[in-house]
Amino acid sequence: MNSIFRRNEFYLLLVIIVFSAAITIVNPAFLTVENMFDLIRSSTGMCILAIGFFVVLLSGGLDVSFPAVAIVAQYITVNVLIATGVDNLAFAFLLAAAIGIAFGAVNAFFISMFRIPTFIVTLATMNIFHGAMLEFVGTKAINAGQLPNAFKGFGLTYLFSLPRGDGTYYGLTVLAAILVGIIIITWLILRFTVMGRVIYALGGNAEAVKRAGFNITRTQFFIYCYAGLLASIMGIIHVSLIRYSNATYIINTELLHVIAAVVLGGASIMGGTGTLTGTVLGVVMISILEKNLVLLGLSSYWQQFFVGLIIVLGVSITFVQKRFQGRRTFALSRD
């Protein structure tokens, strides 16, 4: 049953290895522990967004509002912390999470109440959320000096450190633990809760799910709130890492990269199929591509080119597979 998906992930892993080997030949510094730690650090945010996007995609939906949710949750939280003087990381996370979940609920409300295509709803709310923030909260960037210490400290917290040759240290960021936690929780939800199975089922045949007596509205609220929550967590992680909050960050950069990563990971754009492992591998591939094309002597514009190419090819493969499956069914029905 899983052989097809496993194969898909297996090939992706193979590509990652070959690509990494190629980069290592050009630049041996690529395959060092330090660089790997750095890769994890810089791709954690994208991976969290990708997981949220993946869950929505599984259910047959398409949520493009996540970059807006991430930056709005980040920017509001940072501003509130500055204005109130509460320099506390837990409070920051709680506040951001509340914002993310609320935005997710807005998405779910329109999607479940009016049965509007999810892509249209989230395309609209993306602009509503971001536009409202720019108008009511502001547009001024917040630099490292103004940024509450809680964020800066968080970004520099390591699980453990290793010495460099010159006596300085580098470490594995605490974000890695958060990411692993999110992956495990999401996996548990998808695999072992009825909610998770209904998410898969929704992507397969929503009408049948309704007929079976499941509460689709509740499931949709869960899906979009969960995606909103993950986006808000990414927002906090993002500002903690770059120590700078700009009201127009994330929104223009992350959307296509995340879609490319999830599609590359083998999730069907039409919903119902895909695995978390695939999604994580997709993120790894896109992150390596993002950082290392220059090493291979290609200008950074190629990155944009490749991301677009990956989306088109990835989606094409899904559709070709679908058609192939149709034929296979026909062949089988002959026996």
Add this chain to the structure above:
Amino acid sequence: MKETFLEARNISKSYEGVQALNDVSLTIGKGEVHCLVGENGSGKSTMIKIIGGVVEPDSGSIVINGKAHPNLQAIDAIREGIQIIYQDLSLIPNLTVAENISLNQYVERKVNFVNWKDVHQIAARALAAIEEDIPLDEIVENLPVAKRQLVAIARSLTQNARLIIMDEPTSAITREDVEHLFAVIARLKERGISTLFISHKLSEVFRIAEAVAILRDGRKVGDFPAAELDDRKLTFLMTGREIQYTPYQFDGAKAEAPPLLEVRGLSRRGQFQDVSFSVRAGEILGLTGLIGSGRTELALALFGLNPPDSGEIFMNGKSVRIGSPEVAKRLGIGYLPEDRLTQGLFVGQSIGDNIVITVLKKLLGALGLIDPMKRKKLENGWMGELAIKATSARARAFSLSGGNQQRLVLAKWLATEPRVFILDGPTIGIDIASKSNIHEIIRGLAQRGIAIIMISDEIPEILHTCNRVLVMREGRLVKEIPNASATTEEELNTIVSGKAGNGAGQ
């Protein structure tokens, strides 16, 4: 007399002034196999939905197991063991067999967490009950339709089904699978589970049913023991009129003419092998065989949609190469596809647009624009000719009934004035009255000198409509029956299935 499981008494229901059901009563015994037949619009679907608690009747009552349910809801019906398997089966294609079968138990048991061991056990037990062996971990999407159907039946057993209602379960599966399905129904019967079987195919009704309830225009014509019915009587009861089958007589003089279309040694790997035949103007050539025998693939090859690997095609004695539907159209070959909704019609467009789409070039007037007068003439001409019932040529195609839609597809292709017209399953999913009307039209076309190739797996239809029949099996032409009217249904059945002891046609 068997114990009664379900009794529907004097059910009436109207939708917006249209009486869908009028004082219909239905009694189903425990373990009984009951058939519900009737033409499209006779009220079958409404009846099923009322029994299932999905639709509320205007009047009448439902008694299940001796208990009256004045306000039957879907959930009550399920608790009482009534399970409806709709035509689309309501399966989740991307989940496994095990999960599809057990899915309802999540709702039933109000659990929040999945116990995979339970899921497998429930599914294994349900499949064992119908003595089926389908891999539990297979994704449902990868199963053929017949197997999916069995998964749906197994699923209904997990909810303690006492009555399983199957809505046209045989419309999409092969004859062998139908046999298999019947065996499963017999097993259900042994367990005291009743079946309400809805079917269009008369021969099946006789085979499986103990009792047959017939609906016509929302009224019940009566309950009949299957043994008392035959084809003709059932047809009469369903339609209210006698439908005559007179075999098509191919004109003697035309039979001497050279063939209009001839095919020699046509092959395509894995689909059909070394197929040779010819068809003359005015002939109705039947092409039959099981699903997967290569008949549709062959037809597609003649229409340029499935180019053959080798072999020759002649039109009017001239060798031609048909590489695309464009070429086929130019040569005068028309093709009515099997699935009229997805391949044959633009359902969102108007009736008129559908008729003229194939001949837009002929409608061009001055300046190379479409001439509205020419267009109107053509539209009205074909709507009249084929008696397409609609408020106007501007009504959208999806608003038409099945029979009218099929006539519209016919009109669309007839507008191209084909000389060879291939019809693939021209009466699939159409009720008997419309069916005989379409047969009439086909004969009329042949009489006008069009060569017709009609593909169908309904043996009676083939024998009644065609003058000559070709039988395909596993990609080969195994038999040519020069005189259809001299062949019986049993004979043809045996040839088609290849199960004959004497190996007919080998």
